[in-house]
Amino acid sequence: MSEQDHNPMAKSGVSRRNLLTVAAIAPALATLGATVASAQPVPPGGRVALVTGSSRGIGAATAKRLARDGYAVVVNCRVNRDLAAAVVAEIEAEGGRAIWEQADVAEAAEVARLFGAAESAFGGVDVVVSNAGVMPLASFADMSDEAFDHVMAVNVKGSFNVLREAARRVRDHGRIIALSSSITQLRSPTYGPYAASKAAQDIFVNVLAKELAGRMISVNALAPGLVNTTLFTDGKTPEQIAGFVQRTPHGRLAEPGDIADVIAGLCAEDGWWVSGQTIFANGGIV
Ligand SMILES: NC(=O)c1ccc[n+]([C@@H]2O[C@H](COP(=O)([O-])OP(=O)(O)OC[C@H]3O[C@@H](n4cnc5c(N)ncnc54)[C@H](OP(=O)(O)O)[C@@H]3O)[C@@H](O)[C@H]2O)c1
Numbered sequence: 001m002s003e004q005d006h007n008p009m010a011k012s013g014v015s016r017r018n019l020l021t022v023a024a025i026a027p028a029l030a031t032l033g034a035t036v037a038s039a040q041p042v043p044p045g046g047r048v049a050l051v052t053g054s055s056r057g058i059g060a061a062t063a064k065r066l067a068r069d070g071y072a073v074v075v076n077c078r079v080n081r082d083l084a085a086a087v088v089a090e091i092e093a094e095g096g097r098a099i100w101e102q103a104d105v106a107e108a109a110e111v112a113r114l115f116g117a118a119e120s121a122f123g124g125v126d127v128v129v130s131n132a133g134v135m136p137l138a139s140f141a142d143m144s145d146e147a148f149d150h151v152m153a154v155n156v157k158g159s160f161n162v163l164r165e166a167a168r169r170v171r172d173h174g175r176i177i178a179l180s181s182s183i184t185q186l187r188s189p190t191y192g193p194y195a196a197s198k199a200a201q202d203i204f205v206n207v208l209a210k211e212l213a214g215r216m217i218s219v220n221a222l223a224p225g226l227v228n229t230t231l232f233t234d235g236k237t238p239e240q241i242a243g244f245v246q247r248t249p250h251g252r253l254a255e256p257g258d259i260a261d262v263i264a265g266l267c268a269e270d271g272w273w274v275s276g277q278t279i280f281a282n283g284g285i286v
Pocket of ligand 1 (some may be wrong): 271
């Protein structure tokens with residue numbers, strides 16, 4: 001039996017430890033004339049997380065992890081509806097609440113509809129993970145206009161669409177996280193446009209964190225290293241993958257769950273003071 005089964009507060013997104021921490025420091029803050037303003041209120045319908053690109057990979061692992069942490073979750077796909085439905089089924093089988101919604105993040109109207117679906121189903125949005133992404137790779141000499149435009153449309157404009165909607169709709173005390181990448185530091189050949197699209201996330205979150213000041217919303221970018229998903233493995237030979245693995249300090253790729261765990265940490269109440277940052281979650285490769 002999990003902690004959530006024992007603890008109804010964990011199910012509603014409020015851990016016993018968080019409450020105890022707040023209770024312990026409240027008198028001291030009151031003496032200073034301060035309020036315990038960072039305590040996350042739990043909305044009547046519970047806290048709600050929306051994860052773009054969560055039919056598979058890091059997004060799916062994040063959706064499942066946040067559901068286990070007590071969030072109602074909105075799962076999103078672009079084409080793989082069956083996979084999105086399977087993520088929802090898995091969450092529901094474990095006693096969680098979730099819906100799935102097809103929406104192309106590159107289309108602003110579809111992103112608005114996605115947030116609308118979250119509000120209709122669960123009453124609001126508290127956590128947004130802008131995770132949907134693509135990674136066409138080619139050298140500068142070989143990259144086509146179409147591939148360049150695609151990575152910018154999904155990773156830059158798409159994430160902008162999601163962050164703009166989040167800025168408008170996330171409830172106070174929320175969390176907004178955009179997926180960056182450690183490739184912004186590694187800068188390997190063939191990764192130019194993709195790395196640039198991920199560097200945009202670092203700027204987006206830093207500016208948005210300031211724009212949302214005063215609402216107790218933290219906004220961060222999470223920059224994984226090499227993660228075992230098709231985004232990383234597709235188009236690479238086993239030998240090439242082994243070559244990458246050799247360069248990792250722990251001798252393995254990250255699993256999507258490793259990244260989901262860090263995202264969950266940023267969503268926790270205790271993490272709220274971390275804002276406007278890019279967090280590198282790469283096992284030390286950079
Ligand atoms: N894997 C890595 O090594 C790594 C490292 C650093 C950063 N990242 C970042 O982490 C994020 C997730 O990567 P991943 O490895 O989990 O990728 P993945 O396994 O390829 O999954 C991509 C997800 O994004 C969705 N998606 C793609 N285009 C979309 C669009 N236009 N609108 C809505 N959803 C869309 C896909 O939906 P469908 O299933 O419907 O296609 C899928 O759910 C990306 O932003 C990536 O840049 C990954």
